Amino acid sequence: MAADVDPAWVARCVAPDPLALPLGARFLAALADRVGAEPGVVDAVLVAPPPAAGPGLELVPAQVDHPRVARARLHRTDVRVWTTPDGAGVLVLGRGVAGRAEVSVEVDPAARGRGLGTALVAAAPALVPGGGPLWAQVAPANTASLRAFLAAGYRPVCAEVLFGP
Template sequence: MTSLAAILRGVERGVFPPPDLGLTVVAAPSHRESCVVAFTGHIVIAADVDPEWVAERIPAGDLSAPTNPPFLAALEEFTGRRVSAIDAMLLAPAFADPAERAAATAGLTELADHDHPRVERAWRYRNDVRVYADAHGGLVVTGRGLAGRLECAIEVPPDARGHGYGRRLAAAARALIGPDASIWAQVTPGNAASLRTFLAAGYKPVGSEALLVK
């Protein structure tokens, strides 16, 4: 039986689930979360539920039902979790060129103080959290999140928005990981400014996720 981790590692290599209007049920990736992940033409439900339970609630070939409120509410009740958000999943490869990596991280310093609200939130959903800041108050946060994938988040000071600053921080995340790795970002689709920021920094949309947490 496959796992969500194996599916996500495949996506990092450009290998996606088949667009066959199908649905795959796999085990929850950890005690911390369950999720519904939507790719083009295929849905993955990663939760400790029986596939027959899922089939009873989702008509065959219906790719909208798994991410609609009736099914998500049923999954919340069954798992004892709540949907924290439905986000777009974005993915980017690390910068491999040393000069490019150095330029992208110029001015960033790793912090030992993790009291910022953005960082506190990161620790609730990720392991191995690392925090980087610059002289202007911008933050880049990386860590291991859903199914062990490398994830990032950024914090742009209000007075620095609208000038490409966020794009530079999002790009920096691509240089703060190993040169052969990839990094994910989750963005609420309604946050158009953040979505544009990550797209401009070279991240590509690969799907969406509904994350269920305690």
């Protein structure tokens, strides 16, 4: 946990079940009260497989006004954006928690169900400057996104909740 709270308080709160309780609603609400910020969604955190030689998908660097890009800019720095030539897919890379490289994607509803999401997330590791690990946070309820990341070889590492306004 990365929060300015007393570690002894955290230990007492999660002692009965240190694997489940840190992401439970009661603990997150208590933590929110202590830090003065609202908890977001509990996300699965995944790490990408090593990059292929190239993206393997035609992507165009883009400046787009898209909700996925706006959300990334709230939580990340050094945000860069690519789209597929037809604009059906958006891929966003940026630096997030602890400076880690993070990816998010969006597929236009009309283009869903044909593997574009999996192709986008499979292409992303090759776009990370200097290589290095690429991370993704996925809401487990977003089953289409979770399936795309898993199909592209991303591996679950942990879960996290980001706090904010």
